Amino acid sequence: MIGAGTGRGARFGITLQVVLTVGLAVVAVVLVNWLAGRPGVRLRVDLTEAGRNTLSDPALEVLGQLPEEVTVDIFYRPEPSPITGLEADVMTRTYQLLLLMSEEAREKLEVRNNDVSDRESFAERAQELNLRGFENCLIVHRDGALPQVIPLVGGLARFDIGNPSRDNFKPPRVTSFDAEEAIVQALLKVSQVGGRPKIYFTWGHGERDILGTGDPNDLGKLQTALVDDGFEATRWSFIEDGPFPKDMAALAIIGPADPISDEELDAIKEYVDQGGRLVLSPHPMAPQIERSRVRELLEHYGMEVSSGMVCQPFFVPETGQMRWTSNQVAKYLIAPQNMDGHPIVDPIRRGDRSFVVSGAHQIRRTRQPIQGQGQTAPLFRSFARAWIDGYDRGAKRYDWTPDENVETIGQRFELAQASQFVPAGAENVPEGEQRREARIVAMGTTDAFCDANFDYNADLLRNLFNWLTDREYRLSISTRNPDLRRIPPERVPSVAQLALWLLPGLCLLLGIVTAYARSRGGPRRQPA
Amino acid sequence: MRGAVTIFRREFAGLFLSPLAWILLLVSLFVNGFFFVQYLGIYRGDVTGALRASLGGSWPFWFFLVLLPPLLAMRLVSEEARNGTLEFLLTGPVGDASVVVGKFLAALAFLAILWLSVLVYALRVQTVGTPPDWGPALGGYLGAVLASGLFVAIGLLVSSLTNTPLLAAFLAFMACLGWLILPIVGANAFQSIAALLADYAGGVEVAHAWVLGALNKMDVLHHFQSSFLLGVFDTSEVVFFLTWTALFLFLTVRSLEARRWRA
Known part of the structure; x- marks a missing residue:
């Protein structure tokens, strides 16, 4: 193995061999470490229960x-x-x-x-x-x-x-x-990843005002939040401003009360057929739903809006009693268990948060989108003991009271639907480009958008517009569990007892026993 | 392999028959327990924080990590060489690699038992009603054992180079400490040199960045704190500790071989 000579040459040879061996071993270690750090080879597993080391x-x-x-x-x-x-x-x-x-x-x-x-x-x-x-x-x-x-x-x-x-x-x-x-x-x-998509809110049919700030029914807070989130949000009147602009990233029709004209209705359908994005919510009152032609528009996309308002009993905080009458039955929280797995509401559900709806109508899917592939899926629904309160055309009001003879009681009613599909009309797409997917969100509640409820619904609305404009990466991230595991101060002494006395004491005892056994001629260390 | 197991049994039993091991264990357990209770106070009862501090997130942990392996390793080769029993081992029917691996595993098992105490604290905390996050606790334990292995391997190598146990312990302690603080000291030293040379030589900045990168790759603290301490199992960090441990064990085997032909 080693040269038999002990001369200078032999010593140099041995030194060289040692240096080479050590050098090669170090190079091997460095190489293995480099390889282990490569993206395809490296594996990182988050061991924490709350996923502290995992980004969403x-x-x-x-x-x-x-x-x-x-x-x-x-x-x-x-x-x-x-x-x-x-x-x-x-x-x-x-x-x-x-x-x-x-x-x-x-x-x-x-x-x-x-x-x-x-x-x-x-x-x-x-x-x-x-x-x-x-x-x-x-x-x-x-x-x-x-x-x-x-x-x-x-x-x-x-x-x-x-x-x-x-x-x-x-x-x-x-x-x-x-x-x-x-x-x-x-x-x-x-x-500012992705520029500023423009969202136009229709104007001129009695809709809620996106630029208004004085009335709790206005949408001013929503406008501020959208701008803050990287959008441009403004009104668009088809009559005054003309056909919809080409740079429209999404069109919002929030609670119209007056009729939408044939020409405008056709323009909306044409826009969606070319892969447009639409958010639509009916007026809270039944006659306005009929008059505004929102029903007609929803039917075109395989959805149906109820004339009646979805109500659910509410609990009186002071007494804990359930009450079925009063206008408070029309405003309620949507709890996480009543949300579906759609990307718009899923982060809110996972974050264990709720939001508020008011004056909501059932939005039911009647068929899947027929213009090509796609699907319509519910976003959220009411509490299980809800009912659809019928509109009294004589009295021109809702009575906020369940009537077993004429009203459906004790069901979960779907209150919003999201539809996405590749429209058959999007044929004039330049060769090599993909046909743009159309997206529609139908919300049964207009009041959920307004300033009075905005603070409760900010995440929902931000998610809605981000999903609508293909900005899923901007969807609200679930709040993380604080994951603080604290031991109460009064229980620390019992841990201290173990850490300071029991374990060292056991060690001391075993050491003494071993020393005693050895002194009495017990086991002694023997060569192998 | 069988030879390594035989040596491991002999060394492990030998460790616990010597008073040194019991004294080290007793002191370490007491100090470890004392600091764990202190951490519970400092973190206002946060069990995750206290466990993290006990397994890599505080200076007492690293102090034990650079102190204990040299003390254990000094008696594994150096003391045997001084007593003359090493010759028996090296001429016995087991290979040098088996001797080194067996001794290494014995010292590592001792330290693994010591760090196990932190998991016992965690279990106790669970029994009093606050279940800890076991994933990071077990990950931290694995990291502590792997880091202990690296320092034991360094200690063994140094121990194989001298016949004076105390000198071996001292040199190994310095080597472990040096490895631990090398990135900080090295980076500062090179920064000073680079600043001096910047006016005279081109490419100093490139060399500076390269040296910093290399030092960072060698930084045990960084490797530990970016994975095990956070509750992350990272294969590249496991490979880091295993490969460098293997390198020092390999060098120890070569050193023992050299002893044979030097004699």
């Missing part, structure tokens, strides 16, 4: 599409408050989330953890970012875009400060960890 699909899509480098500055300084510790937990978890995002976005996302105790560098950075004052927050920014500030409290997470009184003490807690959603929304705002 929309987040991955947004990170994959970032056009330029975006920087996230972290500013955090623990300050005395009832939730200081919880804030620290949230910031730690947010930082881990940002590292994950940064790894996923490769070179496109820089995370800067600013040391706020270093006054000089903090002042310099604050000046660069035009910061005034201090807040625990993230600042997401990119050259040429308005920076987005995400505050820790209310932005990254929501907190419940509990009850500090001794009699009824309840510790503060994190109720939801929203950092992923907030960061992704901020990234979208600063990067």
Whole structure:
């Protein structure tokens, strides 16, 4: 194996062999590590129950599409408050989330953890970012875009400060960890992936006003949210402004009361037949539904709207009693269990959130879309004990009371449908291009869009318009489980007993027994 | 393989027959338990945070990780060489690789038992009504065992190079510590050198980036904290620890072979 000589040459040969062996072994190790890190070979499994180390699909899509480098500055300084510790937990978890995002976005996302105790560098950075004052927050920014500030409290997470009184003490807690959603929304705002799709709201038939702000029935809050989300949203009057513009990404007809003309109806159908996007909701009152021709339009796409209003009994909070009469039966929460698996409502369902509908009508599917392949699927439905309250044409009102003789009672009624299909009319597509899929959302409730309910329905409406315009990657991300497993302080001593005394004590005892056994001529170490 | 098992049994039993192992275990368990209780307080009862700190997220963990393997490894080769029993082993009917692997596994098993204590704490926490997130806890344990394996392998290599156990322990401790802080120290040192050379030589920035990348690839803390500590099982990180451990074991075998022909 080794040369028999001991001369200088032999020694050099041995040294060379050793160096070569070590060198080759190191190269082999480096090579194996390089191979193990290749994307097709590397496997990462998130072991946490709450999926802490797994980004949602929309987040991955947004990170994959970032056009330029975006920087996230972290500013955090623990300050005395009832939730200081919880804030620290949230910031730690947010930082881990940002590292994950940064790894996923490769070179496109820089995370800067600013040391706020270093006054000089903090002042310099604050000046660069035009910061005034201090807040625990993230600042997401990119050259040429308005920076987005995400505050820790209310932005990254929501907190419940509990009850500090001794009699009824309840510790503060994190109720939801929203950092992923907030960061992704901020990234979208600063990067403006995909331009600004234009949504036109029909005007001139008594619809709800997208530019109005004074009346709770207006849609001003929706308009602000859509603009904030990267859309343009404005009115379009077919009579005054002429045929629908070519750059229309979606058309919304929200609660028309007056008739839509034949010409306009044909223009809407033609638009959808060319792969257009339509959101449609009938007026709350039955006569207006008939008069506005919304029924006719829905029937064209295989859906039917009820004249009656879907009502459900409500509980009186003070007494816990169920009440079947009063106009309050027409306004209710749609709980997660009443939502279907459609992308519009699925994130809300998974996030265990609810939204509000009011004055809703049943939207029933009568057939699947006939113009080519596609399907119509329900979005959400009413509570199981609901009924359809018939419209009293004599009294010109709903009576908000179930009538077993004439009304269907005790069913789940579908309140919205989403339809997507490749329209047969989209034939004039240039060769080599795919025919555009048409998408229609029929919502049984117009009031769900209006300012009075917007704060409860913001996620639903954002998701609706994003899905409608092919921006699934912008769909709202489910709130994450805070996943804080805390041991109550009164139980820590029992853990301490084990950790500090029982285990070391057992070790000491076994050591003494072994030493005693050895001193009495027990087992001694023997050569192999 | 059979030889390695025989050596493992002998060494493992030998470890627990010596007072050193019991003293190390007793002190480590007490300190580990003390810090676990402290972490519960620091994290206001957050079990996930306390477990994470106990298995890689705090300095006491890394202190034990660089201290214990050299102390265990010093007696595995160096002490045997000083006592003269190593000659028996090396001339026995088992190969050098079996001797090294058997000794390595014995020391690793000892450390695995030590880190198991953290899982016992987790079990206790569960019995008092707060079930921990077991995935990250088990992942952290695996990471602790793999990192221990790497440092035991370094300790064994150093132990095979000298006949003085205390010197072996000291050198191994320095080697483990050096490996741990190399990326920080190396990056700072190279940055200073690069700043000095920037005016005189071109391509320094490229070399700087390359060296930083290389140091990052060697960074045990980074490998541990970007996977096991977060509750992620990452095959590339497992491969990192296994391959470098295998390299040091291979070098230890070569070192023992060299002993034979040096003699």
